[in-house]
Amino acid sequence: MALEDVCGFEETLLHRKWFPASYLEDSATSYRTTDSYNSGLRQEKSVGNNGTPLHFLMPALPYSTTFNRRRSFPVPPANHSVTVRRPFPLSHGTTTLGFIFQGGVIAAADTRASAGGLVACPAVHKITPIHSHLVVTSSGSGADCMLWERILAREIRLYQLRHRRRLSIRGAAKLLSFMLHPFKGTEVCVALTLCGWDKEAGNTDCVQRSEDSFSQDATAIAHSASPHRGPKLIYVCSDGARLQGDVFSVGSGSPYAYGVLDRELRWTLSKDEAVSLAREAVFRATHRDAYSGNNVDLFLITAKGWSQRKREDLKEEYYRDMERRAKRVEERKRLTEIDASR
Amino acid sequence: MEYLIGIQGPDFVLVAADNVAASSIIQMKHDYDKMFKLSEKILMLCVGEAGDTVQFAEYIQKNVQLYKMRNGYELSPAAAANFTRKNLAEYLRSRTPYHVNLLLAGYDDTDGPGLYYMDYLSSLAKAPFAAHGYGAFLTLSILDRHYRPDLTREEAVDLLKKCIEELNKRFILNLPSFTVRLIDKEGIHDLEKLTSGAK
Numbered sequence: 254m255a256l257e258d259v260c261g262f263e264e265t266l267l268h269r270k271w272f273p274a275s276y277l278e279d280s281a282t283s284y285r286t287t288d289s290y291n292s293g294l295r296q297e298k299s300v301g302n303n304g305t306p307l308h309f310l311m312p313a314l315p316y317s318t319t320f321n322r323r324r325s326f327p328v329p330p331a332n333h334s335v336t337v338r339r340p341f342p343l344s345h346g347t348t349t350l351g352f353i354f355q356g357g358v359i360a361a362a363d364t365r366a367s368a369g370g371l372v373a374c375p376a377v378h379k380i381t382p383i384h385s386h387l388v389v390t391s392s393g394s395g396a397d398c399m400l401w402e403r404i405l406a407r408e409i410r411l412y413q414l415r416h417r418r419r420l421s422i423r424g425a426a427k428l429l430s431f432m433l434h435p436f437k438g439t440e441v442c443v444a445l446t447l448c449g450w451d452k453e454a455g456n457t458d459c460v461q462r463s464e465d466s467f468s469q470d471a472t473a474i475a476h477s478a479s480p481h482r483g484p485k486l487i488y489v490c491s492d493g494a495r496l497q498g499d500v501f502s503v504g505s506g507s508p509y510a511y512g513v514l515d516r517e518l519r520w521t522l523s524k525d526e527a528v529s530l531a532r533e534a535v536f537r538a539t540h541r542d543a544y545s546g547n548n549v550d551l552f553l554i555t556a557k558g559w560s561q562r563k564r565e566d567l568k569e570e571y572y573r574d575m576e577r578r579a580k581r582v583e584e585r586k587r588l589t590e591i592d593a594s595r
Numbered sequence: 596m597e598y599l600i601g602i603q604g605p606d607f608v609l610v611a612a613d614n615v616a617a618s619s620i621i622q623m624k625h626d627y628d629k630m631f632k633l634s635e636k637i638l639m640l641c642v643g644e645a646g647d648t649v650q651f652a653e654y655i656q657k658n659v660q661l662y663k664m665r666n667g668y669e670l671s672p673a674a675a676a677n678f679t680r681k682n683l684a685e686y687l688r689s690r691t692p693y694h695v696n697l698l699l700a701g702y703d704d705t706d707g708p709g710l711y712y713m714d715y716l717s718s719l720a721k722a723p724f725a726a727h728g729y730g731a732f733l734t735l736s737i738l739d740r741h742y743r744p745d746l747t748r749e750e751a752v753d754l755l756k757k758c759i760e761e762l763n764k765r766f767i768l769n770l771p772s773f774t775v776r777l778i779d780k781e782g783i784h785d786l787e788k789l790t791s792g793a794k
Binding site for chain 1: 616618620621623624627644645646647649650691
């Protein structure tokens, strides 16, 4: 994808032959990716395609003509979308969470992909690295998330190639949010949390600071008043919401995760405490939420980049938890017996 | 769910907005700022559908800045309000209407302070006091009862506190804190955040 854009492949006749759908007229919904501000190497693409905001190759399905119909219909209400009928009910079951603490950013998620009442896949990767200092947790529709992660990765890489510096996390979030905006009101359902570490100051062009300065500078990074460098956590959703904060949990299991996180989360956690808190939150959420489960993935992002913990099966954790409880009950029974016999 | 309020005095406008960014039943952020600075003396408070608020508000914000860059002087609050209304009205009958409710507050050096109420159907009204959200049902009568055109700043803040007390007492949703700002001929001033105390 990126190579295609950079080489100007889309202007060639070969591309037109391979992807004829991209040249049909619909200026009202035409959409430009960041390619359009290339300096005069290509003409302004004034046409979009087929009514879809991006260059998608349209399959010849019986229902695909509904996309064309959008043009000539008298205005349907904005949130009413015409879609292909689904083969099975989609569900947005997941538990993902991210939080910032003194040692960096933790991103954790379960690994279950559900489709209605079926576990479509028990071992999905919901946390995807985009570049060395940015990781994205996804929830919502799996296919949409995969696609938009790739699109985001492409646009960030293109930015880096064109401007010779890496886009800040806030910039990436804004870019993603603006790219998702044309799809508002359609059935695209994407809720991503960008967890990353900004190495450079956001607005200035210079800056090769030593990495020591931010590992000791805990006070500056303390609150989400966004200094330009340091850990960042931004939630972007296909509704258009874009929120920067210290802790986010997304998905059907998120209320349960918040319940655990809100009680014990503090800035001063050690790395091990933070990891175990994230695991615990995901575990409790997967216990209660039917649409989350199987394993837990955990990533830690620091100034040096992201590192991944080995994927852990929560079934084992459940049995360990049961044993711990049984032991505690035993202990308490024993102690009350001792007390009573005094 | 969200709440905005504005009170105009003889030489100032006091505005306040709640700080909750919610997603269905969850508070995703409790320190979210819903005010957008359009220029040195104009603030826009924007609530409504999740993405529309930021998109529309930033669009208006950048356009107001562009006007200043092109022409060398800033748009007056009345002009900015009418510009906003025109944009909202244009999008209303398009395929992508913006569902946003706004309060625009500003100080004009010639005309004095102004508070403009705008809703998602792009109706515009200049008013001495205004509110948006479910909380408005509870607080507009308080404003009707106690508002006077010659309020001092302290009295306006007291009136605002009365409104927020009422919300804390009767509104079923918890709105723990409010950002408060005051606009006068000196510009925009941040006042102390009003919290509900019981946390």
